[in-house]
Amino acid sequence: MPAADARHRTRIVVIGAGFAGLQLVKDLKGAGCDIILVDRRNHHLFQPLLYQVATTVLATSDVAWPIRRIFRRRRDVTTILGDVVDIDRDVNHVVLACGNRLDYDILAVATGARHAYFGKDEWAAAAPGLKTLEDATTIRRKLLLAFERAELCPDLVERQALLTFAVVGGGPTGVEMAGIIADLARRILPREFRRIDTRQSRILLIEAGPRLLPAFGEWASDYASRALTRRGVEVRVDSRVTHLAPTEVHLGDPDQSGERLRLHTVIWAAGVAASDAHRWLRVDADRAGRVRVGPDLTLPGDPAIFVLGDTAAVESEGKPVPGVAPAAKQQGHHAAQVIRARLRGRAAPGPFRYRHDGNLAVIGRNAAVIERGNLHLTGRSAWWVWGVAHIFFLISPRSRLAVTLSWLWSFVSGQNSARLITQGDAGTDDPPADRPLKQPAAGTDWGQPPQRAPRPVQR
């Protein structure tokens, strides 16, 4: 890194506008650098609420904000929509897919993680994960189409398969997804269908480990398990997916004591792997694809390069830092402090320390768990605290208003507002995928079904 002189403003390139990258850029306000922020998307995504887009509660624009807009008043920040393909550490530049290159004095790599299938990449097509807005609308389409297809399906076995939903992974995202799908099937949709009883849906939450919410205390796992079971979710712990295809899931060894599930909807909330940053940097990665960094969050031996957030393997007081939003934000903040100290020629701040603010997970309407030190909160009060906390975390006042409105509306009316099936292929006039799974007997009038589900008797 060249010494700061009067004419050269330090150029900082930040790759990734997730929680870490965004915080870094914010905390460099007034530091007198030229900052270039590159992301493959034009928006910052509020991941903690993305599952609510997938489950019809929130609109896409409630949880995503144009990055340019966030920094429109920061003359020192230039935003680029671009796809990084390489980093040349010898000559200090970043290469974009469009052919442009970006020289840097300091580089921060905060490119996050994507879902991982433990080496079974062929599962991805059958079991979408939840990382992007498109993932969320894909899952939303899959969920809603399953009910639509079941309503049209003349075959009872096939119909039950359509009404079977499996969520793989018992962390907060899996718990939240399973809870909200149960809400959808048992509370929101029953009145709207005439041939099927959506309350007969099976919703399975599959966790390979011995308990849900492994990052929480055991009391929280017990509560989550009970609360989900009360909502009609079948919780399977110690249960490993051994086979996954578009219409079938095997748990354990089906020839032994395992189980085969016929279904059409599997949602993947199990594993994540870090982005490809270690390849660009040509450094070793750990098993999860993360790049090991020192206590100042830079690459060992290359103080010009910071690696932050889910892309980095960081330790704090001898323990690995979890891949959660608050940790990413704290790393962005710490990196900004290190850079500021350098620019001013001051002593570096101490090593990065992760401050754990507690664990939150929501299970469904009126049910959540909060664990913060000795504070254990469950049920309705936890649910309200969770809601208020997340509204507070949202980035713009506009989103706070919109999310508050959506939630209050759902709460009061018992209805979700974003129940739209949109196409995978934008811009085509193709019909939605209502193609049959089995052809009905020729000449059957659908209007006179052989088996009619009992009419739901709800308010």
Add this chain to the structure above:
Amino acid sequence: MPAADARHRTRIVVIGAGFAGLQLVKDLKGAGCDIILVDRRNHHLFQPLLYQVATTVLATSDVAWPIRRIFRRRRDVTTILGDVVDIDRDVNHVVLACGNRLDYDILAVATGARHAYFGKDEWAAAAPGLKTLEDATTIRRKLLLAFERAELCPDLVERQALLTFAVVGGGPTGVEMAGIIADLARRILPREFRRIDTRQSRILLIEAGPRLLPAFGEWASDYASRALTRRGVEVRVDSRVTHLAPTEVHLGDPDQSGERLRLHTVIWAAGVAASDAHRWLRVDADRAGRVRVGPDLTLPGDPAIFVLGDTAAVESEGKPVPGVAPAAKQQGHHAAQVIRARLRGRAAPGPFRYRHDGNLAVIGRNAAVIERGNLHLTGRSAWWVWGVAHIFFLISPRSRLAVTLSWLWSFVSGQNSARLITQGDAGTDDPPADRPLKQPAAGTDWGQPPQRAPRPVQR
């Protein structure tokens, strides 16, 4: 149609949940029929505000509502997500793509219209029209990506082509789109880009006829033309598109006095053609693909079949009824009255009469035209009336709240809230289309551009 007896409830199949179909089903409440409502989409779309989704003002869920939800309390209504492929008039049934068939006593076909390219179907790929939610997000992506690409583009000529936008068709949709793109380029985006001045964008509105808003009085055309010009839109009347490719548009004969435009974004707001209903019905269609119906809105010679809305060629007092939302609603209402009269064995109501409630079009912030009889309203007052009227027309109180919030927010903050670029291919992790139009010179550092646009000096 069989006579109503005590045991057989009349089965009414309605194809299409647009304005006409929805109104018909609503007005048949309590008529004692079994109604099956079929649509290719799971949502009713409020078309008059769709252009605001395309131009980043509103979220998709603000203008679309799940059809099932609308009729959840109507036990006599069954909603199907299905794709009609044929109608067999000999045995009175509708055939769905999934193989199911729906028997009917009475059938209402209200399948709307799609955009038409006057026989030049190859133009569709280069110039998307605006009929579905996916069309709207496609146009939104194209608009926003053009600015993003221009920011990265090292070539001045190419950059100007990226900042050139053409809207084809000078009806209300074209006028509204051009006005709002101008707003975006001149008022909303300038602060956010560092290399380009978005205010240097060219926005062209191209109309083949002699004036904008041909359905309005001439005073309105003059006002719209002046108001758009003041906003920096180049209005071209008497101007016909003769060639349309992804990067080029020809107006008139370029070898004579015509013009070639280099650009990357063309939006089609020119022509519509009715859906394929006439093929299913095996009847002749008029030039626009519409089915001619009698004064009771049924097929001549087949009183069991109603054709409504944009699919029908209807006359009212000797004049053709325009293809607008109020006309479709009135037709749905009239058809319901005809059916009710038949069911009760009463005399049919008189012939359908279109009641023209006036013309509305919005041009941009604080500018709209309203024409209702002798009432001519323009400017800020028309804009507020337009807004309040449209909020009133929205179908659910939830949308009214959400749209009001979005509009008030835009008005107060000067910002639009739905500026998201989402992918065409849902569910993939592919980067956005930031591929270059021309490769920059190898080894150019994008951070030090040869030509820097002047910094916008706005609040």
